[in-house]
Amino acid sequence: MQEIAPGLWHWTARHEHIHLEVSSYYLAAERTVIDPMVPAPGIEWFERHGPPEHVLLTNRHHDRHAWRLRDAFDCTVHCVRNGLHELEGRGPAEPFDFGDELPGGAVVHEVGVICPDECALHLPAHRALACADGVVRWPGGEELAFVPDHLMDDPDQTKAGLRDAYRRLLELDFGLLLLAHGDPVLDGGRDALATFAGQDR
Numbered sequence: 001m002q003e004i005a006p007g008l009w010h011w012t013a014r015h016e017h018i019h020l021e022v023s024s025y026y027l028a029a030e031r032t033v034i035d036p037m038v039p040a041p042g043i044e045w046f047e048r049h050g051p052p053e054h055v056l057l058t059n060r061h062h063d064r065h066a067w068r069l070r071d072a073f074d075c076t077v078h079c080v081r082n083g084l085h086e087l088e089g090r091g092p093a094e095p096f097d098f099g100d101e102l103p104g105g106a107v108v109h110e111v112g113v114i115c116p117d118e119c120a121l122h123l124p125a126h127r128a129l130a131c132a133d134g135v136v137r138w139p140g141g142e143e144l145a146f147v148p149d150h151l152m153d154d155p156d157q158t159k160a161g162l163r164d165a166y167r168r169l170l171e172l173d174f175g176l177l178l179l180a181h182g183d184p185v186l187d188g189g190r191d192a193l194a195t196f197a198g199q200d201r
Contacts, residue, residue, distance in 0.1 A: 137182025
C-alpha cells in the first residue's frame with residue numbers, strides 16, 4: 001500500500017482470472033475505491049482507513065473484488081450504463097453515463113474504442129486521471145503501452161482511436177496518471193500521456 005498523494009492510495013494485487021498484478025486506488029476522504037482489488041493487508045485495511053462507500057469501475061470488466069467490498073461495507077458499485085449488462089447476476093450496480101459527476105468528485109469521460117464502455121475518470125481534487133485498458137504500463141517498464149494486438153478487433157484502427165481519445169483528455173488538468181494495469185505515473189502523467197498519444201507537450 002502506498003499513499004501516492006495526500007489521501008490517495010495505490011496498491012497492486014494478483015487478479016485470479018488473468019493471473020497478472022493489477023492496480024487499484026482509494027480516495028480516503030471521499031470513501032471511494034476505483035477498480036477494486038482487496039489489498040494484501042486484507043479487507044481490514046479499509047476498516048482502519050475508513051470503510052468505502054462507493055466503488056467506481058473504469059469499464060465493465062473491472063468489478064474485480066467489488067462484490068466483496070459491497071458485502072463487507074454495503075458500498076454502492078457504479079458502472080457505466082452501456083457496460084452494465086456484464087454485471088448481471090454478480091450484484092447490483094448503479095449506472096452512470098459519460099459526462100456524469102460521480103461520488104468522490106470523479107467526472108466521467110468517454111474513451112471507447114477498445115470497448116464501448118471504456119472510461120477515464122478525472123479527479124480534479126487530486127489532479128489525477130484514472131484510465132482503464134486503453135493505456136497500460138508493463139511490469140518493470142517506464143513507457144506507456146497498448147494492450148497486445150490480439151486483444152483488439154482491428155489493432156491499427158483501435159490504436160488510432162485511442163490516441164485521438166487521449167489527445168482530447170489532455171485538455172484536462174491532471175498530473176497523476178492512474179492506470180488499472182501497471183503502476184501509476186506520479187511525475188508528469190499528463191506529459192507521459194501526451195507522448196503516448198503522439199501530441200507535442
